[in-house]
Amino acid sequence: MGSHDLLRGAVLGLGMMGRHxxxxxxxxxxxxxxxxVDPGGDRFGAVSDGALVFATVDELLAAPDGPPDFAVIAVPTEDHLRAVRELAGAGVHVLVEKPLAATADDARELIGVVRDAGVRGAVGHVERCNPALRALRARVQEGLLGDLFVIATERVGPFPDRVRDVGVVKDLATHDLDLVRWLGGAPIERVAAQTQHRMGRQHEDLVLVTGRLENGRAFNSTVDWLTPTKVRRTRVLGERGMLVADTLRADLSFYANAHVTTQGWPAMQALRGVAEGDMTRYALERREPLAVELEEFCALLRGEDGAAVVTLEEGLETVAVAEAVLASAASGETVALEPSPS
Structure with a gap:
């Protein structure tokens, strides 16, 4: 395909993510x-042309214009592997909504299916396309904070009744487990977690995770479906200050350290550490993250350099970490991850 071709994309599943x-x-x-494609039809009126709503993947592939160039897989997580088999076998590239698969074993099999079919794939961890988090990461990489100490995320709010098949770890915390790896610059090495079941469901509705990356940086994440107000915040603390991203509003602020002199009292100066310095709120260009995600995936398919997508291997890594979080919560012990390939 040429670099200026308009790629044809389809959607599997017209639920919460698929309709967007x-x-x-x-x-x-x-x-x-x-x-x-949705066996239940277009319940939310997401498609303007009813002739483009199909009940099965086979009907989509047999449409008059031929198979799409790519498809977004937004069906329930346990159906991701089956959907990828159907599409990749027909030569269709796949953008799989996060998490990549229901289990790490399924994720590995999914990666093998894509590789054997010779198509391209990526994972829809859309938070990486949030303008506040992109700007935060750029400033971290430029050295604004100096050495990083800790990455902390908070993702809390009321329970979304749409979620039936998984708990808060795989549905929501996979955002954060991906983000701390992406912002911290290394895979997660170990996790210690606590979960709560407060709503009478089979799956957990709160998780607290503390962990360490392979480069020694620490992180913690708080995620729940119990809080009566929605909060989405990421904080990165370093030797020169702190960056805070509010991803609901796509705002990014920098809180600088101030060095306050205590004249004639060296011991007290040492005890004071840092002090509150200047605060800067950045002006950011704000674009819808989901649109950016689709554009980046199309750039990958056109062979453009630097397409910012989440690879299938990174998606597998996040699923494996989520499983480690649940194992830690069940056992009460810290769980170490398999070291990443050198």
């Missing part, structure tokens, strides 16, 4: 909409 993907595919001039 369908909206963007129909409105973004950088891509074309090839249709949507």
């Amino acid at each position: 993907h369908a909206r963007i595919l129909q409105s973004n001039p950088a891509m074309r909409f090839a249709g949507a």
